[in-house]
Amino acid sequence: MARDYYGTLGVSKGATDQEIKRAYRKLAREHHPDVNPDESAQVRFQEISAAYEVLSDPDKRRIVDLGGDPLETSGGGGGGFGGAGFGGGLGDVFEAFFGGGAGGSRGPRGRVQPGADSLLRTRLTLEECARGVTKSVTVDTAILCDECTGSGTHGDSKPVRCETCGGAGEVQSVQRSFLGQVMTSRPCPTCRGAGETIPDPCRKCGGDGRVRARREITVKVPAGVGNGMRIRLAAQGEVGPGGGPAGDLYVEVIEQQHEVFVRDGDDLHCTVRVPMVDAALGTSVTLETILDGPTEIAVAPGTQPGSVTVLRGHGMPKLRSGTRGDLHAHLEVVVPSRLDSKQTKLLEELRRNNERDHAEVVTNGSQHSGGLFSRLRDAFSAR
Ligand SMILES: [Zn+2]
Ligand SMILES: [Zn+2]
Numbered sequence: 122m123a124r125d126y127y128g129t130l131g132v133s134k135g136a137t138d139q140e141i142k143r144a145y146r147k148l149a150r151e152h153h154p155d156v157n158p159d160e161s162a163q164v165r166f167q168e169i170s171a172a173y174e175v176l177s178d179p180d181k182r183r184i185v186d187l188g189g190d191p192l193e194t195s196g197g198g199g200g201g202f203g204g205a206g207f208g209g210g211l212g213d214v215f216e217a218f219f220g221g222g223a224g225g226s227r228g229p230r231g232r233v234q235p236g237a238d239s240l241l242r243t244r245l246t247l248e249e250c251a252r253g254v255t256k257s258v259t260v261d262t263a264i265l266c267d268e269c270t271g272s273g274t275h276g277d278s279k280p281v282r283c284e285t286c287g288g289a290g291e292v293q294s295v296q297r298s299f300l301g302q303v304m305t306s307r308p309c310p311t312c313r314g315a316g317e318t319i320p321d322p323c324r325k326c327g328g329d330g331r332v333r334a335r336r337e338i339t340v341k342v343p344a345g346v347g348n349g350m351r352i353r354l355a356a357q358g359e360v361g362p363g364g365g366p367a368g369d370l371y372v373e374v375i376e377q378q379h380e381v382f383v384r385d386g387d388d389l390h391c392t393v394r395v396p397m398v399d400a401a402l403g404t405s406v407t408l409e410t411i412l413d414g415p416t417e418i419a420v421a422p423g424t425q426p427g428s429v430t431v432l433r434g435h436g437m438p439k440l441r442s443g444t445r446g447d448l449h450a451h452l453e454v455v456v457p458s459r460l461d462s463k464q465t466k467l468l469e470e471l472r473r474n475n476e477r478d479h480a481e482v483v484t485n486g487s488q489h490s491g492g493l494f495s496r497l498r499d500a501f502s503a504r
Pocket of ligand 1: 283284285286287288289290291309310311312313314315316317
């Protein structure tokens with residue numbers, strides 16, 4: 122039976138951290154053993170401190186909100202708070218009144234722990250990245266043991282206080298050094314810091330409260346995702362030890378290479394091969410785009426090699442924005458490498474009619490088509 126920590130502090134379930142702290146301060150002032158030597162006040166003070174310890178810790182509060190009891194393991198209510206528990210309470214008093222962490226150990230850490238986050242990768246085509254997709258992914262993870270629903274115990278058996286550490290979760294040892302005797306503490310090797318052990322563990326999970334399982338998870342991938350982006354699925358990660366709340370699952374996108382388009386952020390690039398004559402006379406090419414179907418790309422008469430036609434707003438969708446990047450069609454002018462006799466005759470005739478153009482050495486820094494240096498410079502500044 123989980124204790125009512127909210128009720129102990131007299132706050133509602135939706136209380137803010139500030140409200141919890143305020144309620145705790147007020148109650149702690151009234152019931153602190155230094156102020157109120159009454160024995161019932163001392164018990165009450167321990168309850169209040171325990172409630173504050175739980176509700177001021179997001180992970181522990183999460184366990185409470187899920188119907189669990191993060192302190193269930195630390196000595197079991199009533200007179201269970203020995204020296205260690207009480208010390209923890211005082212730590213909280215200092216924290217609440219003076220701010221700052223209490224520091225140091227706080228007795229047993231509890232068997233119920235939040236689960237780890239997990240990471241999974243999924244390969245998406247450029248089309249899927251552009252349109253968004255609902256994917257089913259398989260993940261090997263830890264789920265709550267359905268046999269014991271996370272308690273880790275078999276049947277009606279209960280965890281017992283660890284005999285090695287007496288429930289403190291840590292063991293002390295004295296070491297001799299040149300400074301004299303030094304007291305060190307480390308997590309209890311028997312209970313691994315939990316302060317309790319399970320004498321009759323669940324047959325299915327061996328006392329861990331969780332089991333390994335393969336799960337199928339549906340991921341909604343929004344339009345505009347790209348390589349390396351991670352989609353967070355809250356509480357779909359591993360269930361924690363002792364059936365603790367699950368961590369998050371991150372699904373990382375691996376974008377596959379497209380056969381036509383190369384992506385650069387929200388822009389797409391493609392190369393269109395234009396025969397020399399088409400570049401000179403002008404033509405149009407139909408491009409099968411990802412989101413807009415067949416799209417005409419006009420090749421203006423006199424198109425030069427390396428020129429780029431930009432289709433604004435025909436690139437990738439920008440994530441969570443309704444706008445899109447641009448599509449850049451890089452026009453590659455192709456000179457025929459083999460001519461038949463008719464073509465040769467036609468081109469020779471063209472040459473005879475064109476006295477103006479002839480091969481020439483370009484001077485560096487010249488305005489048009491640039492010399493080698495300016496072309497190199499343009500290539501670098503474009504990066
Ligand atoms: Zn122990
Ligand atoms: Zn189990």
